[in-house]
Amino acid sequence: MTDLLQLLFAGLSQGAVYALVAIGFVAIFTVSGVINLAQGEFAALAGLVAISAVSSGLPLLAAVVLAVVSVALVAVIMERLVIFPVKRMTTLVSLILTLGVSTGLKALMLLVYGPNAEGLTPLTPGGFSVAGVSIRYQELWILLIAGIVSLAVYWFYERTLAGKSLRACAEQPVAARLVGISLTKASLISFLIAGTVGAIAGVLASPIFFTSWESGLTLGLKGFVAATLGGLISVRGAVLGGLLLGVLETLTAGYISTGLRDAVAFLLLIIVLVARPAGIFGRSAEARV
Amino acid sequence: MGRRTATTRTAALLAAMTLSLAACAESDDGGGGGGGGSADETGPIKIGAVLDITGAGASLGVPERQALELLAGQLEEEGGIDGREVELIIEDNQSTEDGAAKAMNKLVNEDEVDIVLGASRTGPSLAMRPIAESTETPMISLAANQAIVEDSEWVFKTAQNDRVVIERMIDYMAEQGWSTIGLARDASGFGEGVAEMFDEIGAEKGISVVATEKFAPDATDFTAQMVNLRDAGADVNVIWGIPPAAGLAQRAYDQLGIETPVMQSHGIGNQVFLDTAGDAAEGMVAPLGRLVVAEQLPEDDPQKEIITSFIDDYTAEYGAGPSTFSGHAYDAWQLAVDALSEEGTDPQAIRDHLESITDFTGISGVFTMTPEDHAGLSKEALALVTVENGQWQLVPDQGD
Numbered sequence: 001m002t003d004l005l006q007l008l009f010a011g012l013s014q015g016a017v018y019a020l021v022a023i024g025f026v027a028i029f030t031v032s033g034v035i036n037l038a039q040g041e042f043a044a045l046a047g048l049v050a051i052s053a054v055s056s057g058l059p060l061l062a063a064v065v066l067a068v069v070s071v072a073l074v075a076v077i078m079e080r081l082v083i084f085p086v087k088r089m090t091t092l093v094s095l096i097l098t099l100g101v102s103t104g105l106k107a108l109m110l111l112v113y114g115p116n117a118e119g120l121t122p123l124t125p126g127g128f129s130v131a132g133v134s135i136r137y138q139e140l141w142i143l144l145i146a147g148i149v150s151l152a153v154y155w156f157y158e159r160t161l162a163g164k165s166l167r168a169c170a171e172q173p174v175a176a177r178l179v180g181i182s183l184t185k186a187s188l189i190s191f192l193i194a195g196t197v198g199a200i201a202g203v204l205a206s207p208i209f210f211t212s213w214e215s216g217l218t219l220g221l222k223g224f225v226a227a228t229l230g231g232l233i234s235v236r237g238a239v240l241g242g243l244l245l246g247v248l249e250t251l252t253a254g255y256i257s258t259g260l261r262d263a264v265a266f267l268l269l270i271i272v273l274v275a276r277p278a279g280i281f282g283r284s285a286e287a288r289v
Numbered sequence: 290m291g292r293r294t295a296t297t298r299t300a301a302l303l304a305a306m307t308l309s310l311a312a313c314a315e316s317d318d319g320g321g322g323g324g325g326g327s328a329d330e331t332g333p334i335k336i337g338a339v340l341d342i343t344g345a346g347a348s349l350g351v352p353e354r355q356a357l358e359l360l361a362g363q364l365e366e367e368g369g370i371d372g373r374e375v376e377l378i379i380e381d382n383q384s385t386e387d388g389a390a391k392a393m394n395k396l397v398n399e400d401e402v403d404i405v406l407g408a409s410r411t412g413p414s415l416a417m418r419p420i421a422e423s424t425e426t427p428m429i430s431l432a433a434n435q436a437i438v439e440d441s442e443w444v445f446k447t448a449q450n451d452r453v454v455i456e457r458m459i460d461y462m463a464e465q466g467w468s469t470i471g472l473a474r475d476a477s478g479f480g481e482g483v484a485e486m487f488d489e490i491g492a493e494k495g496i497s498v499v500a501t502e503k504f505a506p507d508a509t510d511f512t513a514q515m516v517n518l519r520d521a522g523a524d525v526n527v528i529w530g531i532p533p534a535a536g537l538a539q540r541a542y543d544q545l546g547i548e549t550p551v552m553q554s555h556g557i558g559n560q561v562f563l564d565t566a567g568d569a570a571e572g573m574v575a576p577l578g579r580l581v582v583a584e585q586l587p588e589d590d591p592q593k594e595i596i597t598s599f600i601d602d603y604t605a606e607y608g609a610g611p612s613t614f615s616g617h618a619y620d621a622w623q624l625a626v627d628a629l630s631e632e633g634t635d636p637q638a639i640r641d642h643l644e645s646i647t648d649f650t651g652i653s654g655v656f657t658m659t660p661e662d663h664a665g666l667s668k669e670a671l672a673l674v675t676v677e678n679g680q681w682q683l684v685p686d687q688g689d
Contacts, residue, residue: 250513
């Protein structure tokens with residue numbers, strides 16, 4: 001029982017990181033139909049910026065803020081340079097473009113920060129133990145902040161006029177423009193959100209899971225799978241998908257085989273895409289082509 | 290025009306291949322052999338290196354590259370080997386097997402190097418081995434698994450064999466009165482066959498592995514493996530991997546509050562391990578090369594002088610001390626240079642020279658190669674080391 005709880009808890013904190021990355025995918029896709037493969041790189045870059053800021057003497061909190069702001073800026077610049085100029089954006093074109101950006105960012109990180117993996121100082125070092133389950137304070141921070149961020153993004157897209165008008169851009173682009181919503185501004189805002197959320201995922205995960213120039217790849221893939229579980233257009237689905245994926249991975253590693261750990265995500269992806277392309281949490285009426 | 294260039298190039302390639310075949314065929318004469326362009330005795334001597342500079346093995350490959358570049362620079366200042374310039378060509382295999390094979394092919398076929406050093410880890414080294422054997426190129430791996438040199442003709446290695454490491458660990462376990470081992474091992478080549486070897490060597494002393502867990506070399510979460518180790522309830526747990534994974538595993542172990550003593554392999558001899566494991570490393574015991582405890586070695590230790598001067602040079606150049614991995618690179622380089630300066634660039638002669646190396650004092654130990662043993666180190670090459678206050682510390686009781 002203790003083991004199960006320990007594995008569940010580890011899975012949840014890992015899953016919360018996936019969830020944040022997944023929200024980034026949803027934030028962009030739901031507005032412009034763009035799948036941003038550089039989403040994982042946002043997280044890696046934020047981790048690396050924060051680590052190097054701390055090692056050059058900045059206080060932890062300032063380093064974290066600096067990392068989040070600069071990655072959000074990178075996301076916005078990326079949108080202006082790569083996404084905005086394309087006249088007829090399709091999901092396929094976006095995959096190719098963002099794959100290019102992802103490769104470029106990785107090369108840049110390798111060049112600037114070198115090949116070694118490092119970990120950021122935790123927000124609160126140490127941990128404690130409850131009923132045989134050991135818990136790190138950083139894991140609580142991950143769960144707490146991931147919870148707040150997901151609620152905020154969910155509230156923005158589902159409950160505010162600005163958020164709803166962003167979503168309208170994807171569902172009815174012509175009508176949206178007719179009622180005065182700027183498509184280019186909407187896309188820019190969606191990248192800003194995705195960059196911020198991805199960066200938060202990166203700085204939260206770094207103390208436990210470490211960051212290197214290439215850690216964005218796995219993180220991005222897992223986040224994408226989590227987002228797909230939620231049908232790619234639902235923030236709630238992305239969060240549940242991320243948590244589910246994290247827990248399934250840890251349970252598989254604990255009870256079946258650690259070698260199968262990374263296979264879980266892709267098995268899940270195939271099953272969902274075949275059986276329920278709209279996502280396991282989505283209603284089929286929400287299905288987009 | 291384009292087609293003509295292509296034809297010319299193909300012709301040139303064919304010519305080069307014929308030439309190098311011819312060179313190989315006559316390389317037995319001992320004097321002017323060698324592959325293709327280096328067949329003459331006047332051009333630069335070429336030493337190739339394939340290292341895990343990026344990817345999971347980066348914490349090994351980067352210090353190895355630094356050591357090689359330092360040594361190449363020193364050799365150049367001394368005027369090369371017998372007045373011939375020495376060119377060092379380093380390739381990154383990205384910690385992958387196919388990357389290693391590709392880099393090896395490039396070094397052998399395009400650059401026509403006289404000897405190849407590397408790779409940093411077992412998997413990539415195993416991928417390079419068949420190329421070294423089939424092209425008859427001397428190769429010195431920097432990795433651990435004994436499989437790299439088992440029955441090899443052209444391949445040698447400088448890292449301590451996992452067999453001698455495990456012998457050392459088993460001796461210590463027997464001394465401590467432990468009889469069951471819980472093992473969490475690297476899932477790649479480095480950890481392959483380790484559980485079986487513990488069982489085989491431990492059998493005599495009644496020590497055996499009761500649980501085996503695996504982790505990917507780039508894994509970041511170790512909760513599942515450590516929970517299973519905790520449940521196995523062995524007398525001692527062994528984490529067999531390289532940093533940062535080995536350090537993160539150590540941390541997860543500590544964080545779960547497991548009290549059972551931990552031993553690690555010789556794969557952890559660098560600062561990255563100390564940084565990633567942090568406080569969790571305190572009290573862990575690992576058999577490591579003497580480099581990490583150089584200052585604590587007795588004055589009469591045969592390796593002390595050579596280790597200390599390497600540490601001084603390396604620190605002066607890079608501002609931080611070397612790791613045991615840079616030591617493996619140092620040894621490989623010195624062995625290669627020794628063979629090249631004694632025998633010239635004839636591959637057969639280089640190979641024979643390496644095989645007859647006797648009492649060659651290096652960083653990782655004192656090497657004595659034989660036709661049966663292309664690794665050349667015994668368990669005396671390892672010191673039992675623990676961590677105290679974030680520093681490597683010789684274990685007072687060496688378990689002999």
